[in-house]
Amino acid sequence: MVWDELLPEWSEIVSFAEEFVACAEKAGKGKRQKVFSLDIALIVPLYFVAGKCRDARLRPKAIELLRSERQEGVTNSLMAARVAERLVRIKEEGLLYRDKVEYRGAGFVTRERRISGVEIKLGLEEERKAWLRFSKIGGREVILVEEWVAW
Numbered sequence: 659m660v661w662d663e664l665l666p667e668w669s670e671i672v673s674f675a676e677e678f679v680a681c682a683e684k685a686g687k688g689k690r691q692k693v694f695s696l697d698i699a700l701i702v703p704l705y706f707v708a709g710k711c712r713d714a715r716l717r718p719k720a721i722e723l724l725r726s727e728r729q730e731g732v733t734n735s736l737m738a739a740r741v742a743e744r745l746v747r748i749k750e751e752g753l754l755y756r757d758k759v760e761y762r763g764a765g766f767v768t769r770e771r772r773i774s775g776v777e778i779k780l781g782l783e784e785e786r787k788a789w790l791r792f793s794k795i796g797g798r799e800v801i802l803v804e805e806w807v808a809w
Contacts, residue, residue, distance in 0.1 A: 668707045672716050675723045676701050692727045699731045708742035717746060737788050737809040741778055744790065744807050748773055749801040
């Protein structure tokens with residue numbers, strides 16, 4: 659809940675990213691084109707919004723923008739989108755929604771549903787997989803979860 663105070667900044671990040679992607683589409687005559695850059699521009703900030711923001715309107719927008727097929731250095735936006743989707747699915751399991759607005763706030767997120775210590779390692783390019791490891795509380799113990807996410 660510490661991250662909630664950053665909601666205005668996260669709204670700005672998503673808004674700027676929407677403009678950036680829209681400009682790229684205009685340059686591509688209405689089509690989304692794969693973009694390569696050595697600089698970090700959109701992927702890291704959008705991934706952070708998707709992973710930390712609890713606003714049920716911003717989180718899906720951030721993930722959708724990650725699907726814009728960008729490669730920034732070694733970071734691939736499609737991989738970031740898939741990992742973010744997986745982590746969000748784990749966190750949101752069992753929450754109730756009404757018209758895409760979170761009906762039960764984070765105060766209702768049980769301890770068992772929270773995750774921490776997220777680590778991501780990329781597989782080989784031809785495998786198109788990312789290895790994901792995170793901690794989760796199971797009863798009275800911490801469980802280490804490891805899985806592969808295909809992208």
